[in-house]
Amino acid sequence: MSDLPNLPHNPQDDIGTYVGLDRQDAEERARARGWTTVRSLPPGAIITMEYLAGRLNFEVENGTVHRSWQG
Template sequence: MADVPNLPNNPQDDIEAYVGLDRQDAEERARERGWTTVRSLPPGAMITMEYLAGRLNFEVKDGAVHRSWQG
């Protein structure tokens, strides 16, 4: 049997605390807190819906984070 891959975990973080932050500040803070992938998207962007542990998504409107979710 093959070994289970070493997958990233989601950091213990309050993802709602990113709402209202400037996009760049939010991205830097997320990386500092251990998120391995940070994705900023415009409202209504077409994205794949696969779950990726360690990823934090931001919906950015007018330069600020409007919504955040993990995976």
Template sequence: MAPIPTPPAEPDDSPDTYVGLDADSAERLARERGWSTVRALPPGAIITMEYRSGRLNFEVKDGRVARSWKG
């Protein structure tokens, strides 16, 4: 039987620190801090609910991060 895969580690970083930053700066900072995937979404975007370790999501309104969450 194949071994169970180990999910990538998440940075010890709070998503709240990105709220209010401009989207480009927030994405750059998140990648520097070790997030493997950074996803910017418009308000009200329809997305799937699967959790992906190492992914940081931004809801971007008027070029700024309005909300941020893991997964």
């Protein structure tokens, strides 16, 4: 049997701390804390709902993060 691939994981991070930050600051902080994929979306964006380990999502309005969730 072959080894499992090196899959990304979710960093140990309080994702609620991103709410209220400027989009760019939030994205930079998330990458520095180990998130492999950071996605900023406008409110009401239509997105696929597949779970992706290592991804952090931001809902951004007027340049400010209003919501964050992982996957």
